[in-house]
Amino acid sequence: MTVGHPAAWQQQAAPPAAPGPWAARAARSSSFWRLVAVEARKLVGTRSDKIVMACAPVFLVGLMALFTLPQTNLASAGRQLQPMLMVIQLGLLLVFATVIKLVAGEWQYKSVQPTLLVQPSRLRYLLAQGTVLAGVWLVCSLFTFVLYPLLIKTAAQGLNHNYLLGSRPGWVLGVTMLATAQVLLTALIVSLLIPNTGGSLTVFFVVVPLLAVARLALPEVFGLVYPLEAAWHMAGDGAGWPQTISSLVIWLTLLAVSLVVLSRRDAG
Numbered sequence: 001m002t003v004g005h006p007a008a009w010q011q012q013a014a015p016p017a018a019p020g021p022w023a024a025r026a027a028r029s030s031s032f033w034r035l036v037a038v039e040a041r042k043l044v045g046t047r048s049d050k051i052v053m054a055c056a057p058v059f060l061v062g063l064m065a066l067f068t069l070p071q072t073n074l075a076s077a078g079r080q081l082q083p084m085l086m087v088i089q090l091g092l093l094l095v096f097a098t099v100i101k102l103v104a105g106e107w108q109y110k111s112v113q114p115t116l117l118v119q120p121s122r123l124r125y126l127l128a129q130g131t132v133l134a135g136v137w138l139v140c141s142l143f144t145f146v147l148y149p150l151l152i153k154t155a156a157q158g159l160n161h162n163y164l165l166g167s168r169p170g171w172v173l174g175v176t177m178l179a180t181a182q183v184l185l186t187a188l189i190v191s192l193l194i195p196n197t198g199g200s201l202t203v204f205f206v207v208v209p210l211l212a213v214a215r216l217a218l219p220e221v222f223g224l225v226y227p228l229e230a231a232w233h234m235a236g237d238g239a240g241w242p243q244t245i246s247s248l249v250i251w252l253t254l255l256a257v258s259l260v261v262l263s264r265r266d267a268g
Helices: 006-010 021-027 032-043 047-068 077-091 093-108 113-118 122-158 169-193 197-217 229-235 241-264
Strands: none
Touching: 032 093, 032 122, 047 077, 047 093, 047 122, 077 093, 077 122, 077 169, 077 197, 077 229, 093 122, 093 169, 093 197, 122 169, 122 241, 169 197, 169 229, 169 241, 229 241
16 A cells, blocks of 8 residues: 655645635726716827817808808798707707717727726616716706807897797707707618728718708608707607607617617627
């Protein structure tokens, strides 16, 4: 019978080393607001993004002046409000271009991988990104709501017309926020369905403005698919309830489809 070395009987397995603080931090899931902060930094993550966002207010004010000061008929509240809808769609293009780069660019260049590795829940990722976009929507809406009435008031007084929007600030704010939300959702839908920055920007900058021009020419036809039809309806110049309902159904359906596509998209 072979007897082992006595030391072998006395030797005991060393207990596993306690995890260090770095391991505990790595195992802990990131807080939701930390994810929001990360997504907000991505919005201005490059030098070009910072330049675009810095130029966006100047571009918006310039478009406001272009669409308000040359007006020749501002005798009604509707006439005084309607130019703002074109200002929102065109004047916020630089801001929404940055949003498209944030959403579509992450999937095109697979930069979404680190975020999903840190926290695999796509729902939390989407909610964090949505919180950032909600902040963009709120800032753009309030900026427009404050500055546009000043310019349209100047234009109305230059035509010896009464300034009529001051007595209905709730209506003005509602139209402003609805129109901004609809343009932002259009940019989001395009960037989710086309996970390519160049393709998304092309569609958003070409197809959406063409729809706006077509809607001005034939509102009864193109109002059915125009993304801002509900805002025009609220402003008092909609093509009708059928066009408004059709537009809302189409774009809300596209939003739902884009979210389903996002939930199934390969991040690898």
